[in-house]
Amino acid sequence: xxxxxESGGGLVQAGGSLRLSCAASGRSFSTTGMGWFxxxxxxxxxxxxxxxxxxxxxxxxxxxxxxxxxxxxxxxxSVYLQMNSLKPEDTAVYYCAARxxxxxxxxxxxxxxxxxxxxTVSA
Numbered sequence: 001x002x003x004x005x006e007s008g009g010g011l012v013q014a015g016g017s018l019r020l021s022c023a024a025s026g027r028s029f030s031t032t033g034m035g036w037f038x039x040x041x042x043x044x045x046x047x048x049x050x051x052x053x054x055x056x057x058x059x060x061x062x063x064x065x066x067x068x069x070x071x072x073x074x075x076x077x078s079v080y081l082q083m084n085s086l087k088p089e090d091t092a093v094y095y096c097a098a099r100x101x102x103x104x105x106x107x108x109x110x111x112x113x114x115x116x117x118x119x120t121v122s123a
Contacts, residue, residue, distance in 0.1 A: 002026035002112045004096045009117030012086055016121070020081040022096030022114060030054070030074040033099035035110060036081045038092035038119075048094070049081060050104035059105045063089075086121045093118050 008020040020036070035050035049070035051058045058070055069082040079096060093116040102109030 002029075002032075002098050004098060004112060004114035006094065006096045006114040006117040009094060009119045011120045011122065013122050014086060014088055016086050017082070017084045018086065018119060020083065020094055020096075020117060020119075022079040022081075024077045024079070024096075024098065029077045033104050033109075034070075034072060034079045035097045035099065035104060036070060036079075036094060037097060037107060037110075038090075038094045039116075040092040043092075045095070045107060047105050047107065050099070051079075052104065057104070061105075083119070086119075088121045088123045091119060091121050 003025045005023045012018050031053040033052050036048040037045050038048050039045040047061045048064055049060045051070050055072050067085045072079045095116045096114040097110035098112040099109045100111035
């Protein structure tokens with residue numbers, strides 16, 4: 001059973017940066033597609049970014065393109081989300097997820113989730 005633990009959230013001013021980390025344990029991490037999703041109060045969970053097991057393929061949600069970068073270190077079994085030029089609308093709980101099957105940018109493709117980490121961007 002894969003377990004995921006996120007870290008790195010916090011409070012930052014608009015225009016600032018944060019780096020989220022997700023540590024994984026369990027099955028073959030290097031062959032597992034990984035994604036980041038977020039959920040703001042009163043809203044549905046939405047896709048942020050994802051990448052393939054090798055890291056050669058990356059996908060981003062339209063609202064974060066050009067500002068966020070997803071990466072992974074398979075030796076450390078970790079996935080990262082570098083968030084730059086943060087906006088108040090980026091405020092949400094951010095979740096790391098491991099894909100079971102299907103498209104990397106679809107929430108239904110993921111079957112394992114971390115507990116989430118809060119990101120708050122002040123104006």
